Amino acid sequence: MKFSQLAKTMVLGLALVLATSAFAANKGSLKVQEPITVSGQQIPAGDYKVSWDGTGSNVEVSILQGSKVVAKTTGRVVDLNQSSQYDSAVVKKNSDGSRTLAEIRFSGKKQALAIGDAAAKMDAQESSTK
Numbered sequence: 001m002k003f004s005q006l007a008k009t010m011v012l013g014l015a016l017v018l019a020t021s022a023f024a025a026n027k028g029s030l031k032v033q034e035p036i037t038v039s040g041q042q043i044p045a046g047d048y049k050v051s052w053d054g055t056g057s058n059v060e061v062s063i064l065q066g067s068k069v070v071a072k073t074t075g076r077v078v079d080l081n082q083s084s085q086y087d088s089a090v091v092k093k094n095s096d097g098s099r100t101l102a103e104i105r106f107s108g109k110k111q112a113l114a115i116g117d118a119a120a121k122m123d124a125q126e127s128s129t130k
Contacts, residue, residue, distance in 0.1 A: 028104065028106040029048070029049060029050065029106075030049070030087060031089070032044070032045050033045055034099065037100045038071040039071060039116050043065075048063050050062070055077055059076060059113065061113060077112075078114050080110050083107075087107045089101055090102045090112075
């Protein structure tokens with residue numbers, strides 16, 4: 001009896017550790033130096049948390065300041081040739097002078113998030129090469 005109870009406890013503990021590590025893998029930090037637009041929503045300069053659900057080209061991205069969601073958008077997980085040295089935002093400068101978030105890179109990770117239009121362009125390029 002004691003062995004089966006110990007085994008159940010170990011299995012539950014392992015499941016909890018795996019679930020926690022999988023959840024933690026879908027989070028990161030974002031520091032914005034100047035106001036940027038994310039899917040039509042302008043966010044001011046500041047420190048944000050990023051979380052996403054999904055993998056590949058089907059990702060729902062939330063940008064949070066504290067516990068408040070300040071922007072939601074679609075995205076795509078993309079592979080990088082080498083891991084990023086820093087958390088960073090790749091920003092596209094628009095013809096009117098505004099700036100739009102195109103990609104988020106995370107320190108020590110070989111993957112990044114392509115955001116909004118940048119993700120859509122990647123999907124279109126992939127479709128045209130098939």
